[in-house]
Amino acid sequence: MADRPHPTAPLAAVVAPASGTRPKQLYFAGLVLGYTLLVAISALEMVLQPQFLAALGLIAVTTALALTVRWDSRPLAWAALIPVLDIAGVALLRDHMREVSMSPSLLALIPVMWLSGRLRRTGVLISLLAVTLAISVPSLVRGGELDSMILAHALLLPLTVLQIGLLTVGALDLLDRRSERLQEIVAERETVIDEIDASAQLLQSILDTVDVGIVVVDAEGHDLLMNARQRRIHALAIPPDNPDPNEAELLLRYPGTALPIPAEERPVRRAVLQESFSNYLVAMGPLGEDGTAFSASARQILDRNGERAGAVVVFSDVTSYLEMVRSQEQFVASVSHELRTPLTSVIGYLELTQDDLDLSKETAGYLQVAHRNAEQLLVIVEDLLQDQVSRSGAEKLVLRPARLSDIAAHSVESFALRAEEAGIDLISELQPTPEMPLDAARMQQAVDNLLSNAVKYTRRGGTVTVATGMVEGHAELRVTDTGIGMTAQEQTNLFADFYRTETARNSDIPGHGIGLSLTRRIVVSHNGQISVRSQPGIGSTFRIRLAVE
CATH class of the missing domain: 3.30.565.10 (Histidine kinase-like ATPase, C-terminal domain)
Structure with a gap:
């Protein structure tokens, strides 16, 4: 379907200062025709007078020229012809109706503004000369003996034309300067936008090469940026039957357990709640599977005013590290278990030795220190064993x-x-x-x-x-x-x-x-x-x- 012209397009062509000869002339001819019809209602005989008809004929010829000639493609100087002919037509109307009304003179202001907008200061000069020669000079010639009243009456319209023309030129110059400044601002903003887009693309490319997942959220928790690695990590936590889960529905649990992590304790949610943290371990994947373990860290983002603007959360795959740690834990558990029995025996024999009444005070003191340190060592070993049992899940809860x-x-x-x-x-x-x-x-x-x-x-x-x-x-x-x-x-x-x-x-x-x-x-x-x-x-x-x- 063809685009329909906007209803305000003809009006825009009429008021456009540098183009629109045809719409401007049609607008002017329409005003003259409307004025003629009003006059004809009360004084048809005046409209039928040769001079009135000659004025209408001149404006009709001018309108025909505006409609048939491609004025916008001709040299700029030709733009003065149509409005000057309109001023001549207005001069005929004013001269014919001088005994009845001077109002037709106001019609000359339309081509004056046309000339001033099209040719600026040159147009003002042409308008002044045209109005003076076509309207003011004939008034002075017919006025007979020259006096100050006749002179003031004759000069009023040229002075008005000069003032309106200069105001029009001044307003258009101001608009031009503002338009140029606006274009400069738009160009600067486009340059800045292009630079921002290039920087964003560069940043995204850099982040996509990093082997850790990175997600940036705004102050309300909406995702602003996510690198390729994080998108793959996020896919691990998506339930099979829910392609678009919210934070609480993601498959996140505590490593080594089947316990899902509460929504308010999940890394991104904690970051949105203005927490900063490091080395927060989570496992992703369906229950019943070992899943992949990640270490999450978060830092808050501040804007230039020091106000919180969001947060960045980083996920690092630590699955292989945790497997290595488990191996180390098994080793520690084995060693601790082997240490407990001899330590218990050492403590027992130290207690028996301390019961010997023949010990010197100095020797008893040495034994007391050895006993105290052995007990402290046993406490550490017991804690290590209990910690390993808790990690391995070997000891079940008795609820x-x-x-x-x-x-x-x-x-x-x-x-x-x-x-x-x-x-x-x-x-x-x-x-x-x-x-x-x-x-x-x-x-x-x-x-x-x-x-x-x-x-x-x-x-x-x-x-x-x-x-x-x-x-x-x-x-x-x-x-x-x-x-x-x-x-x-x-x-x-x-x-x-x-x-x-x-x-x-x-x-x-x-x-x-x-x-x-x-x-x-x-x-x-x-x-x-x-x-x-x-x-x-x-x-x-x-x-x-x-x-x-």
Whole structure:
């Protein structure tokens, strides 16, 4: 279907300053015809006078010339012919009706503006000369004796024409300058857009060559950029029966388990929630398969005003690394198991030796130091063994009805004496929680680990608070201390295996970085969540949440 002309196209041609001879002339001829019809209604005899008819005839001839000659293809000087002839026609009308009305003079302003727009200052000069010669000079000649009134009357129209012409030229010059500036701005923007497109293409090409998955999201969580590697990684997490899943439907789970990762704890979601983290392990693929393991890290993006603009999340394939780690863990487990039996024997014989009353005080002191270190070594070996058992899944959960608040109460009772000896105020704020399926022994170990760390990293005179209760349909346990605290970066790695914060490493506080990773696995195996909030020098709060069925 052919394109239809826009309804405003004829009007645009009429007002266009540099073209449109035919539309302009038709518009002018239409005004003259309308004026003629109005005059004919009341004074037909005036319209039928030869001079009036001559004026109409001249305008008709001018219109015919405008319609038949291709004026826009002729030299610019020819553009003055049609409006000058129109001014001559207006002069005939005005002269014929001078005794009745001077209003026909106003019709001359249309070709004047036409000339001023087409030829600018030259057009103003031509208009002034045409109006003066065709209208003002005949008025002076017929006026008889020249006086100031006749002169003022004759010069009024040329001066008006001059003013309108100059205003028209000035307005068009201003529009031209603005148009040129606008074109420069458009050209600059097009150049910038081309450079941005080239940079974006270059960036995409570079990112596609990287062997890690990269996804960039905006402040609302919408994907802005994803490299080829990330698209392949994302495909691993798509369910077979759902080609367009949302974040909660992706097949993401904790490595080595069949437990799906809650939506709010998934890497991209955590990044959208303004978290920065490193080395967050996830497995992708259908349940029942080993899947591929990835280490996810996220950093927040700030704009030039320091406001958050989004986040970037990086996924690295660590499947082969984890397999190597499992081999190392098996080795550690074997060695630890072999160490436990002789260590137990050594401790037993040290205890028997210490019971000898004939020992000198100095020798007894040596034996006491050896006994203490042997027991500490046995504790480390036991922790390593328990950690390996937890990782391998060899020890299954024994779920029986139990209350999280009761488990917390047992921990508080167990650590009361240690806290008192350390000069720490242990506060208990335990609200009853409902019974739920729990492996009480394993959960007791998790809570004990949290309470042990809280007492260990809190200075004398500080406080440790243990609280339980129901929050948003979950049984919750909180352990809050006024200890040394941690930085945001330290919190991101806190649950990693064998990780200890820099402050802990630089202090005399013992530890080997197993407790919290073990605690996390125990909580996750119960389909629970564990989190931490901390500030350096102020303290930390660890929170365990378990869904109540």
